[in-house]
Amino acid sequence: MKEIGIIVCAKQIPDPEAPLSDVSVNAETQEVVVDAPPVISPFDENALEVAIRLKEELGAKITVLSMGKKVSDTVLRKSLVAGADELILLQDDAFEKLDSHSIASALAGAIRKIGEFDLVLTGRQAGDWDSGQVGLILGEILGLPCINLAREIKVEDGNVVVKKVIPEGYERVRAKMPALVTVSNEVGELRYISRTKMLKMLKGVGSIPSWSAEDLGITLETLQKMGIMTLSSPPDMRRDCQFIEGTPDELSDKLAAVFKSLR
Amino acid sequence: MNDVMILGDVKEGSLDIRTLELLGVGKKLAGDLGVGLSVVLMGDAVSTVAEQAASYGPDRVYKLEHPLLKGVNPDMWLASLQQACKQINPKIVLLSHSLIGMELGPRLACRLNTRLTTDCIDLSIDPEDGLLLRTKPVSGGNAISVFKCPGEPQLATVRANVFDPAEAADGNGEIVDMVPEIDESMITVESIEVVKEEVVALDKADVVISGGAGLGDEDGFEILQDLSKALSKSFGSVMIGCSRVAVDKGWISSDHQVGLTGTMISPDIYIAVGISGAIQHLVGMIKSKKIIAINTDPGCNMFNVADYGVVEDYEKVVPALVKRLEELS
Ligand SMILES: Cc1cc2nc3c(=O)[nH]c(=O)nc-3n(C[C@H](O)[C@H](O)[C@H](O)COP(=O)(O)OP(=O)(O)OC[C@H]3O[C@@H](n4cnc5c(N)ncnc54)[C@H](O)[C@@H]3O)c2cc1C
Ligand SMILES: Nc1ncnc2c1ncn2[C@@H]1O[C@H](COP(=O)(O)O)[C@@H](O)[C@H]1O
Numbered sequence: 006m007k008e009i010g011i012i013v014c015a016k017q018i019p020d021p022e023a024p025l026s027d028v029s030v031n032a033e034t035q036e037v038v039v040d041a042p043p044v045i046s047p048f049d050e051n052a053l054e055v056a057i058r059l060k061e062e063l064g065a066k067i068t069v070l071s072m073g074k075k076v077s078d079t080v081l082r083k084s085l086v087a088g089a090d091e092l093i094l095l096q097d098d099a100f101e102k103l104d105s106h107s108i109a110s111a112l113a114g115a116i117r118k119i120g121e122f123d124l125v126l127t128g129r130q131a132g133d134w135d136s137g138q139v140g141l142i143l144g145e146i147l148g149l150p151c152i153n154l155a156r157e158i159k160v161e162d163g164n165v166v167v168k169k170v171i172p173e174g175y176e177r178v179r180a181k182m183p184a185l186v187t188v189s190n191e192v193g194e195l196r197y198i199s200r201t202k203m204l205k206m207l208k209g210v211g212s213i214p215s216w217s218a219e220d221l222g223i224t225l226e227t228l229q230k231m232g233i234m235t236l237s238s239p240p241d242m243r244r245d246c247q248f249i250e251g252t253p254d255e256l257s258d259k260l261a262a263v264f265k266s267l268r
Numbered sequence: 269m270n271d272v273m274i275l276g277d278v279k280e281g282s283l284d285i286r287t288l289e290l291l292g293v294g295k296k297l298a299g300d301l302g303v304g305l306s307v308v309l310m311g312d313a314v315s316t317v318a319e320q321a322a323s324y325g326p327d328r329v330y331k332l333e334h335p336l337l338k339g340v341n342p343d344m345w346l347a348s349l350q351q352a353c354k355q356i357n358p359k360i361v362l363l364s365h366s367l368i369g370m371e372l373g374p375r376l377a378c379r380l381n382t383r384l385t386t387d388c389i390d391l392s393i394d395p396e397d398g399l400l401l402r403t404k405p406v407s408g409g410n411a412i413s414v415f416k417c418p419g420e421p422q423l424a425t426v427r428a429n430v431f432d433p434a435e436a437a438d439g440n441g442e443i444v445d446m447v448p449e450i451d452e453s454m455i456t457v458e459s460i461e462v463v464k465e466e467v468v469a470l471d472k473a474d475v476v477i478s479g480g481a482g483l484g485d486e487d488g489f490e491i492l493q494d495l496s497k498a499l500s501k502s503f504g505s506v507m508i509g510c511s512r513v514a515v516d517k518g519w520i521s522s523d524h525q526v527g528l529t530g531t532m533i534s535p536d537i538y539i540a541v542g543i544s545g546a547i548q549h550l551v552g553m554i555k556s557k558k559i560i561a562i563n564t565d566p567g568c569n570m571f572n573v574a575d576y577g578v579v580e581d582y583e584k585v586v587p588a589l590v591k592r593l594e595e596l597s
Binding site for chain 2: 019021022025030035106133134140141145149151152170171173174175176177178180184231232233236237238239242243247248250256257258261264267
């Protein structure tokens, strides 16, 4: 069987799991500032892991697409070290703070330019704006069958077969490829890559192609911004914590008393 | 028509509480705009819920019944919803940020060529241009953003448990039958089987005991289960929750997950065991009446939001506590 083509859309974002002390809100620039290195959005790493497993099982060519005003290839190269075959950056000054539809249109442009593919994988939502839209809109624009919130993905006879999260458990669904699937964390974490392997492999990676809006045939007028009116800090969540101390036995006495008082 | 239109969720044959919340906020927005409120209900048989919806005083309830709308096939629901929007021509469309709303929202936005804001916690009308101001937590909850987008209809999905549910009103809304034009050829994703699993209704619990990465392994949840048994003698319904990392590690199924991409809860007591207090977790449990944290790291963020804190290895304190509670009962 011919190896399948998998496109993984991976967004570079400020680390959403950075300690809260490293996170601040700049209302003026309308940005959440994180004092830590950027990362690949966590659910996109889940999507990449799925792609690599399919590659190991069936053979596949994995292309990672990452779009932004400025994408750091040091962050995204991790995908190549993990097992992707190709990384393409979509970079343009015009790609700043775009709305979901504009991002999806640009990604669709890139996917059409790539041409052949069987499966497009995205994360369920990006950890910066928590929007959860780009994947499904991309599927609509490309006219693909769309499956949301996959917790397991298999490929069988030209079909993608997915266990999809539903309120009462899961639904097994099937779509003819090419198709688009958004991936949830239940599929499992991206495999661990040691620092030494990372450093060694990075040396072997050549230059990474970068496409601009023009390369994608996008006219700038069609790109729309997110429409942020204000960005502000959330209400304070702090409470006055009463620390309970002592040996485990003393602690359990005191905790039992707390529970009694809360009854 | 310019109505505010909401899509109802039906659960076990009656209107889901989320729909009542949508009715609540929808009524307010319709009032501010001076327009009507419509409810759209879809399914294979929705007459009873349609009457139920009508009793909350919307102007119109659109009933879209079709055998292919049984269960939730997104292709069928999307096509029907798109047709309903075309006929009703609403100014605003609200969906709940439920699993189905999360799926239909972006696809509907694309098909109607409008812009969606997901998971909104506040909605109001900009008096200058009549557009929807959409307030949404971003970056897991590290910031709150207000968005305004062009396009019609104005489209948003709404977070659960934020807006007050509508109360039954006088005035009976008109029930309108609408026939969706759908057929099997429009199905692109085929359902093979629906597998029902035992899922916890965390939002119904009085007490939630949650475990995180700090449990160290799967067996940690057995210790929490012991505590759950001990506490259930004095408290109503006690359930087990978890952080995302516990799910990622395969220790527990994702229906137990509390947080932004799990369940949002507000129990009487929340007990966080070995959970650091990442923002995406906090937004799911911060409304708990009392929060108790057990964590070996005195500097962890969970203590900043807790009412009671215990800095100790959970494997030492929880079994001792279980024993004590059993002695007392
Ligand atoms: C878009 C997005 C959505 C997300 N959605 C969610 C969500 O819905 N829910 C969610 O929970 N997370 C979510 N996350 C993940 C979140 O950012 C954190 O990674 C996660 O909550 C951390 O889980 P944890 O606290 O169990 O693990 P850790 O952060 O690793 O914390 C483990 C804690 O256990 C303590 N500990 C260690 N050993 C012991 C011991 N023996 N006894 C007691 N304590 C001990 C440690 O001190 C530490 O504080 C999301 C992230 C993103 C980016
Ligand atoms: N700028 C981007 N570059 C690559 N992929 C993206 C980008 N934005 C969104 N995606 C993909 O779409 C998913 C959903 O993003 P969002 O709708 O922004 O929450 C992400 O998990 C990514 O897989």
